Amino acid sequence: MALLPAWRRERAAGLRRLASQEESIWTGLLWRYAMEENGLDPDMPISILPAGKPTAADGEAFFSLSNSGSLALCAIGSKPVGVDVQQVKAVNLSIARRFHPGEREWLDVQPEEERERAFFRIWTRKEAWVKAVSDEEILSLSQTDVIHPLPDWGFMDYNVIVKNVSSQYLAALCSQGEALPAALTKIRPEALLTALGREKEENPS
Numbered sequence: 001m002a003l004l005p006a007w008r009r010e011r012a013a014g015l016r017r018l019a020s021q022e023e024s025i026w027t028g029l030l031w032r033y034a035m036e037e038n039g040l041d042p043d044m045p046i047s048i049l050p051a052g053k054p055t056a057a058d059g060e061a062f063f064s065l066s067n068s069g070s071l072a073l074c075a076i077g078s079k080p081v082g083v084d085v086q087q088v089k090a091v092n093l094s095i096a097r098r099f100h101p102g103e104r105e106w107l108d109v110q111p112e113e114e115r116e117r118a119f120f121r122i123w124t125r126k127e128a129w130v131k132a133v134s135d136e137e138i139l140s141l142s143q144t145d146v147i148h149p150l151p152d153w154g155f156m157d158y159n160v161i162v163k164n165v166s167s168q169y170l171a172a173l174c175s176q177g178e179a180l181p182a183a184l185t186k187i188r189p190e191a192l193l194t195a196l197g198r199e200k201e202e203n204p205s
Helices: 006-013 018-037 093-098 101-108 112-132 189-202
Strands: 046-048 054-056 062-068 071-077 081-087 158-164 169-176
Touching: 006 018, 018 062, 018 071, 018 189, 054 062, 062 112, 071 081, 071 169, 081 112, 093 101, 093 112, 101 112, 112 158, 112 169
Parallel strands: 062 081
Antiparallel strands: 046 054, 062 071, 081 169, 158 169
């Protein structure tokens, strides 16, 4: 826990389930690693937005975190970013009634055996977009179509992509006006701990 910033420790401590606390801790460690890999100080002052999203207090860096199942995801940029990772599993597709009509039409024509994965393609894109946009710009789920070219969306300076992490997971990334990566950088838990331990030895407090 010593490697976690105070805001992440507080978030983890506020979760009821032990498994959720552990996932939050690992996601925080991934964030610290990503900050260091990008030449940013993980101990910089952080502001927490009303929706709970952390951001650099000086506005010089933006980041987004997500975790699902055994995976965690982190994005860092010089402009607002948002990420979401979801484990593809059985879902009540009636939830799609909350989607934009264009998204519902797209979902309805997908092959039945692929419909759950298609649902999560929409869901992860929406989650990533909501995390990237500011509170003032957020519209309801039914007002945003994240599948089709979006003349009615209103936020054309945001780019959204979905990555197939594996047969079980999908990840979405959203950025305001910045190019999105062609591939995700992956690191295993043991390698993450090794890298952070090495950094602590090189920069003792």
